[in-house]
Amino acid sequence: MIILKTAKELSVMQEAGKISAGALVEAGRVIRPGMTTKELDDALHKYILSKGATPSFLGYGGFPGCACISINDEVIHGIPSHDRKIKEGDIVSVDVGACYKGYHGDNAYTFAVGEVSEEAKQLLKVTEESLYAAIKMAQPGNRLGDVSHAVQAYVEPCGYGIVKQYVGHGVGRDLHESPDVPNYGTPGRGPRLMPGMVIAIEPMINASGEDVKVMPNKWTVKTVSGSLSAHFEHTVAITADGPKILTLA
Numbered sequence: 142m143i144i145l146k147t148a149k150e151l152s153v154m155q156e157a158g159k160i161s162a163g164a165l166v167e168a169g170r171v172i173r174p175g176m177t178t179k180e181l182d183d184a185l186h187k188y189i190l191s192k193g194a195t196p197s198f199l200g201y202g203g204f205p206g207c208a209c210i211s212i213n214d215e216v217i218h219g220i221p222s223h224d225r226k227i228k229e230g231d232i233v234s235v236d237v238g239a240c241y242k243g244y245h246g247d248n249a250y251t252f253a254v255g256e257v258s259e260e261a262k263q264l265l266k267v268t269e270e271s272l273y274a275a276i277k278m279a280q281p282g283n284r285l286g287d288v289s290h291a292v293q294a295y296v297e298p299c300g301y302g303i304v305k306q307y308v309g310h311g312v313g314r315d316l317h318e319s320p321d322v323p324n325y326g327t328p329g330r331g332p333r334l335m336p337g338m339v340i341a342i343e344p345m346i347n348a349s350g351e352d353v354k355v356m357p358n359k360w361t362v363k364t365v366s367g368s369l370s371a372h373f374e375h376t377v378a379i380t381a382d383g384p385k386i387l388t389l390a
């Protein structure tokens with residue numbers, strides 16, 4: 142069941158979104174070569190607590206970090222670690238959410254650390270743009286398939302692989318609510334979008350091949366091809382006036 146949010150709930154969710162977005166700003170501020178992913182995670186944890194919120198991911202399904210930090214060929218769900226150093230030239234996906242007054246925000250951004258390859262730059266650019274193409278379609282009266290298709294239509298001409306096993310989702314009192322929001326689909330199909338719906342749209346795009354595998358730590362998802370992967374996400378409310386991004390700093 143898709144849970145519609147009241148105006149009052151949406152204003153709380155906007156606060157949760159703002160804190161989540163602020164955590165990504167903080168990530169961009171502190172990320173540097175030589176830093177471990179645990180150090181980065183600790184900085185985000187501190188930031189979220191300082192805003193009177195709690196990290197949505199910590200303990201979720203047993204996840205041991207505040208953020209999912211996934212480097213290069215890691216797609217999602219990278220576990221922050223003292224043993225993992227960020228290097229010059231890496232692309233680093235940071236996926237982080239904050240829970241404020243019982244409601245979640247969820248967002249992700251893939252950072253280029255120092256000078257990265259042309260291939261990486263292009264992948265980041267196209268993946269981020271595909272997110273905004275999808276957000277543009279999150280209009281009341283449209284269907285979810287219109288949003289999903291927008292990502293697919295944007296990235297497929299580049300020859301990139303769309304990750305299909307993992308999808309976006311509704312957001313609210315639960316971090317993951319109905320509906321699923323795939324990054325591929327058929328225009329005009331799926332649930333009708335209505336004011337009060339809140340969805341996390343999150344393209345996960347591989348430079349080559351769509352297949353992914355879960356690592357023995359049972360969390361980290363990597364590309365099978367070994368290619369780079371990018372991930373961008375916003376939490377978006379459907380309003381009578383159109384899509385409203387809640388995860389803005």
Ligand code: MG
Nearest residue numbers: 247341343374
């Ligand atoms: Mg999400």
